[in-house]
Amino acid sequence: MLNHIRPAVVMIALFTGVLGVAYPFAVTGVAQTVFSEQADGSLVRDKAGKVVGSALVGQTFAEPVYLHPRPSAAGNGYDASSSSGANLGPLNPDLIAQVKTDADALRAATGAAVIPADAVTASASGLDPHISPAYARLQAARIAQARGVAVQEVSKVIEQHVEGRTFGVLGQPRVNVLLTNMALDARFPRPAAEG
Structure with missing residues (x-):
């Protein structure tokens, strides 16, 4: 059972980190750099x-x-x-x-x-x-x-x-x-x- 739970927990943590933290920061950074007036x-x-x-x-x-x-x-x-x-x-x-x-x-x-x-x-x-x-x-x-x-x-x-x-x-x-x-x-x- 642990073999089934571990990949699920790892995937949740990975996708939360990538899609919930890294991606929003990257998009915000690009927007602030390239289109700062519109982003604000x-x-x-x-x-x-x-x-x-x-x-x-x-x-x-x-x-x-x-x-x-x-x-x-x-x-x-x-x-x-x-x-x-x-x-x-x-x-x-x-x-x-x-x-x-x-x-x-x-x-x-x-x-x-x-x-x-x-x-x-x-x-x-x-x-x-x-x-x-x-x-x-x-x-x-x-x-x-x-x-x-x-x-x-x-x-x-x-x-x-x-x-x-x-x-x-x-x-x-x-x-x-x-x-x-x-x-x-x-x-x-x-x-x-x-x-």
């Missing part, structure tokens, strides 16, 4: 060095001076502890009513005939940090008016932050909301009372 969470810092968010996780911006993210179904909105989509199918009457209401409100506010889909639908995770360039451009007039600057100036900042497809073929062009909002604040500083 792609943290975004302000001028003072304070962490204001992550380039990989969306957050709520509701003030008119900022680019607004897409809707979020994660908890109360952009709650990383409740990451999830709405799980409502495209034919669900509740989703259809919500999208129609949101699209009508956005049409009334912007005068746009066509509303980008990401302006009225949540992402699968509810934490998407990006919006489409079309949705970002749709918000330029509101931001310009709230900041008291020309629409063309806000549009320049937005265009400078349009990211292309990954490796030229993966995904769609996108705009990171947090990074663009930080650039807007840097380009058009707001009075201290507003900030």
Whole structure:
């Protein structure tokens, strides 16, 4: 019986050491060496060095001076502890009513005939940090008016932050909301009372 137990114990110890200790340390070491910024969470810092968010996780911006993210179904909105989509199918009457209401409100506010889909639908995770360039451009007039600057100036900042497809073929062009909002604040500083 000992001849059967000994190999099992040795294999458990060996695989625990290799797969439970050595492999995670090796992967962490490679990640920290080659992709240190991403391995640390792609943290975004302000001028003072304070962490204001992550380039990989969306957050709520509701003030008119900022680019607004897409809707979020994660908890109360952009709650990383409740990451999830709405799980409502495209034919669900509740989703259809919500999208129609949101699209009508956005049409009334912007005068746009066509509303980008990401302006009225949540992402699968509810934490998407990006919006489409079309949705970002749709918000330029509101931001310009709230900041008291020309629409063309806000549009320049937005265009400078349009990211292309990954490796030229993966995904769609996108705009990171947090990074663009930080650039807007840097380009058009707001009075201290507003900030």
